[in-house]
Amino acid sequence: MSTQAQYPYDTRLNVLHKPLELIDVRGLADAAPHKWYNQTLCGVNGSVVRLGVIEGEYHWHKHDDDDEFFYVVEGKLLIDLEGRIVELAPRQGFVVPKGVMHRTRAPQRTVILMVENAGIVPTGD
Numbered sequence: 001m002s003t004q005a006q007y008p009y010d011t012r013l014n015v016l017h018k019p020l021e022l023i024d025v026r027g028l029a030d031a032a033p034h035k036w037y038n039q040t041l042c043g044v045n046g047s048v049v050r051l052g053v054i055e056g057e058y059h060w061h062k063h064d065d066d067d068e069f070f071y072v073v074e075g076k077l078l079i080d081l082e083g084r085i086v087e088l089a090p091r092q093g094f095v096v097p098k099g100v101m102h103r104t105r106a107p108q109r110t111v112i113l114m115v116e117n118a119g120i121v122p123t124g125d
């Protein structure tokens with residue numbers, strides 16, 4: 001299992017909001033303290049919704065048991081797959097199926113939402 005110390009990302013797995021609470025995505029994104037910031041916003045039926053504020057590139061990794069959904073709020077997200085690059089603009093989404101090697105990149109500050117199983121290890125298996 002990966003440890004936080006191995007990667008230069010600020011990944012916060014605590015669930016920030018309970019049901020029936022307003023979630024201010026813009027406010028949280030604007031206050032993001034790092035170039036690569038990931039905060040779990042809430043839980044939904046065994047999955048979580050996470051906010052990502054990113055600039056630069058993540059490392060190559062995969063999740064053996066979990067799919068990941070990426071949705072761009074603002075900016076541009078590149079998802080590198082083996083032999084293919086997917087480019088997402090605002091209001092576009094994409095699912096990376098379990099077991100698929102991938103890496104996310106953002107050439108400029110980008111705000112994304114991710115939906116994934118609550119137990120997923122964000123840095124990969």
